[in-house]
Amino acid sequence: MGIDFGVEEIMNLCSATDQGNDVVFVGIWGMGGVGKTTLAQAFYDKISDQFRDKCFLKNVREISRRDGIVALTKDLLYNVLKRMDVYDSEIRHRFRRKKVLIILDDVDKLEQLQALAGSNNWFGRGSRIIITTRDKQLLIAHHVDRCYKVKELKSDDGLKLFSWKAFQNDQPPKDFIELSHNFVNYSKGLPLAIEVLGSFLCGQSLQEWESAFSRIQENLHKDIMSALRISFDGLHEKEKQIFLDIACFFKGQDRDEVTILLEAFGFDPIIGISALIRKSLITIVGSKLWMHDLLQEMGWELVRGECHNELGNRSRLWQPADVLDLLKNHKGSDAVQGIVLSLPQEQKKELKREALSNMKKLRFLKISNVVLPLGLDYLSTELRALEWHGYPSKLLPRAFPSEKLVHLNLCGSHIKHLWKGFKCLDKLKSIDLKDSASLIETPDFTGVPNLERLTLEGCTKLSKVHPSISNLRRLRLLNMKNCKSLRITSWDISLESLEIFNLSGCARLKRFPEIVGENLFRWECYRGITSCSNLIEIPENIGNVECLEELDISRTAIRQMPSSIVYLKNLKELSWSRCSGQVSTSLLFPCLPEVCAGPNFLLPASLSPFSSLVSLNLSYCNLIDGALPNYMDRMSSLMQLNLGGNNFTSIPESISRLSKLVSLYLRGCILLQSLRELPLSIKLVSAFGCMSLKSDSDQYEVYCSKYENQVLIHKRTTSTRFCLLITNSQFAAWLNRYHEVNEVEISLPVRTAYGLSHRTHGNIPYWFNNRSSNFSITIPLSEDLTNKSRLWMGCAFYVDLEVNENFDSSPYFKVRHKFDCCFDTMEGPGDTQTLYHEPG
Structure with a gap:
């Protein structure tokens, strides 16, 4: 076609x-x-x-x-x-x-x-x-x-496209051939019009086809919009409203979020959106709703056509100039159903308190950066969704609509009290007060029994939570991230539908609330308490969260886990990084026998409950020698282990028996002196800043296996040597693709690579056969390197250079040298890798 x-x-x-x-x-x-x-x-x-x-x-x-x-x-x-x-x-x-x-x-x-x-x-x-x-x-x-x-489709190609849309075949049935040609000719070879018409006529009878063509014949002298309009006219009334809402308000927005709003308006978005997709009027790109520009322009024109001369008699307004004209001059009427006004901060506008008084049927209001010096008199009782970013008043209007409101978003508002006392909002499902820095307490939720989402993130003055929150049995999301003034000493709540609970960054929180509810058994993630720097414990019943796969309690003051953690058989990721305070005995599993007693971080002798763990982060936990048991190989699924920033001089020998371990991070272990044998599965060892790490006879200690991908060990020196390791897969692919080349040219200085550093005295290791003191080197390739049947381990480049340490020695400045290394061939540029060197 x-x-x-x-x-x-x-x-x-x-x-x-x-x-x-x-x-x-x-x-x-x-x-x-x-x-x-x-x-x-x-x-x-x-x-x-x-x-x-x-x-x-x-x-x-x-x-x-x-x-x-x-x-x-x-x-x-x-x-x-x-x-x-x-x-x-x-x-x-x-x-x-x-x-x-x-x-x-x-x-x-x-x-x-x-x-x-x-x-x-x-x-x-x-x-x-x-x-x-x-x-x-x-x-x-x-x-x-x-x-x-791009030219218009020829008649034959246009007919094929039309037939596929109308009949799922490349040719129309005999009885429809003539009409099909008529529709294609009317479309003037424009694929969009052909697709829309074909989709509209799909499944309709011959009589309906004839009727449709009679209608478009009345507009033979109009542009392509007439062809698109016929598909719109064939929609059910609620499908038309959904189409116009998407064209005017929701193009490019997340499908799930739009679905929630459309449902609030009384539509059936699942059926409606599917119908629009089927008729080629909208598409889904990723998770976003999109429509062709011409279709959007048609939707706009349909709304403008409701009343060409009076803005207040149109159902939807979205152009800033039109909306400001409407609100400043009080031109609104009962015809207005939806308004969107998104102004940048530098164009903030003032409105009078009666600006919205005449719009009794308004169901959707989205507005930002509008100031109300005298407050607001009225909001429509038909309002289903209110999004007012930066709402300027401390309280909602006295006549705030409550009967039909489903979605309330006042992000960045100046609200101090959302409402006081009991207020019946039994249809309200979502409240978003994110970054409302003046909010000091939550309202009484007794009259909001159907609330599903409550977002209070960034409400930095929020200190009180009304106890009625415990009655929100349909709440699925509770986000109180970075509520830095929140102080809850006793909070036992029953949230039966809770799926996401985020308290991370609540710096004054000392105790995590006890959570009871059937849905806990289905939680997969429990990471909403990171950076609660004063939090000293988590609920004893955490073991009831049987499906828990991720647990992140980094940057807290927690000193030990409840014994019920042994029941977390599906735990895959555990992060306990940068815990503050002095850790007592057996931080994990106090019910199990300890390796030894002592004031620092300890692990139990039995690690069988960790058999499902894939990633373990114990960085910057003040670990000393003996804190890690010699039974770590019982974590049989472990692939990533982060022990950086600790105070041991060696790592347990049992790490070498972690048969699935791929990455070992030891960055900042300044007392680490030696690395014992590592498992064959290892691909990356990161040891930046291990200043005490020893080398035997000034030779490389490179830990890699026959499966090695990248191995990185770094020691800070003024005179730095870099050795670049090319991964097996990269080098093999490179050789397989460019096997006909017979030499490689390397130019220096390079611009970053994975590297290793060691203490030599200006001597390049003997096993580097090709050497040069210039900025480039050409390496002849042996015949073996062009043999595609051979499996090559890789290649290594060694760079010896002096770094000029001419930088500000102030502790407030951090200097880092960056090098990029790019491998080019005659066929074009290859991959670039990066190495960072931090002088010590």
Whole structure:
């Protein structure tokens, strides 16, 4: 249906270079709905397996308008690098040596291109940057000279697409051939219109087809919106309302969150959303609701058409200028059902107290950065969802609607008391007061029996929780993270439906509340108490949480576990990092025999309850010699062990029998003197800052196995030697792909790698056969290296360099040297790895 031809054309544009190693920008342009995104997706699917680093960045125009260019940049970096700890200014540096495939879909402004793909030298050799846009002039302005115009579908291709949508076949039945041609011709070869019409007519009778075509014949001189409108007209009334709500308010938002709101409005979102998807009016991208721009514009036009001259007689308002006009000039009426006004902080506006008084049928209000100097007189009793970010008053209006309210979001508000005394809100399911820094107590929840979600995160002055919270038997989420003034000395509650309970960062909390409820048996995660620095105990009944898989009590004052922890047979991750205070005997499992008595952190002799544990973090717990038992091999499933920042001089011999251990972290163990034999499964040993670690006869102590991937041991010295280890899988793949090369060139200084350091006196180890004192070296490859049937362990590079220690010695400054190492071949750039050296 024309896609294959288009893909081949783009392939030709991409490969029309001297050697195929140049960075190539290609623009795909054409009118809205013609299939630019579909073509770009087909091209991406065909060649993406040739690129390790790739990204299809969809809806650039929409995301840029809604979230800004910085958000787009972060999305691109994350999707390519799978990392969030990077900055927007680093795109040109991060991708400079990478062969990337990037699709920038629906670009409409030059500044977007300048931020995301400034020029060819931002990317490594062989990179392909594909841009889709409606505006060819945009491509010209960005010096993209390889362009492909997506043309309308030919009649035969259009008929095939239409038939697949209407009949799930590439040809229509005999009785429908003529009408099918009529609909395709009316669509003018535009794929979007063809898909929407075909989906609408699917399953309908011949008479219904004839009726539909008669209706669109009345609009032969109108644009493509008429073809799209016929599908909208065929929806049930509530499906139409859902479509218009998505077009005006919810495009690009999470499907589950929108479903909750639509349900609050009295719709059936499960059936309605499925119907819109089936009729090609919306799509799901990841977990987000999306619709084509033309379909959104049609929805907007339908709402504007309700009353062209009077804003107050339209059902939905979403454009800031229109909303401000409506509210400032009191133009509202009973026709208004929904309003969205999202203003940036620097454009904050003042409104009068009667601004919302005339809108008696308002069911959805989402507003931000609006000031009410004299308060607010009235809110509609039909209101089902209220989202007012930065709500400026200390109290809700006296006539606050309660009968039908389902969702209340006042993030960042100035509320001190949500309400006082008893208030009946029996339909309310969600309260979100996140970052309401003035809130000092929670309200009486007696009249809110159906509450399912309560978010109080960041309410830093909150000190009192009303005891009626114990009666919220339908509560699924309770988030009180970083409520730093919360002081609960006795809090035993019954929360039968609780799934997520977060008290992390409640620095004054000393006792975790006893939780009783059937749903505890199904909990998989219990990590909501990290950074409760004064918390000294957790409930004795934690052992009842039989399905618990993750337990994180880092940065607390807990000194020992309740005995019931032995019943956690499914525990996979345990983190007890940076516990404050002096730990007494047997921190874990006090009911089991201890290894020895002493003032520091201890583990029991029997570790059989830990047989399911995959990850154990005991870093910075003041562990000394003898605190770790010589029976750790009983943790038979352990893959990751973090013992960093402790005070032992050696690790137990039993660690060598942890047959599944992959990663061992010992960073900051300044007293550690020796590493005994490690298990064959080990791939990574991190020992940064182990300043007492000894080496025999100034030789490397490299702990790796025949399965080694990366091994990292570091010792701080002024004169630092780096040895780069290339992983088995990387090196094997490299050789298999480039087996025809017969030499490797290495250029220095390198830009980061995994490395090892040891104490030598300027001598390169004898087993490095190829040496150079220059900034580069060329290594001839033996014939064996080109034999694809051989399995190669890897290769190692050794770098001896002096580091100029000319830096501020103030303890407030931390100096770190960063090195990147990139392996390039004639076929293009390879992977870049990074090594950080912290002078000691």
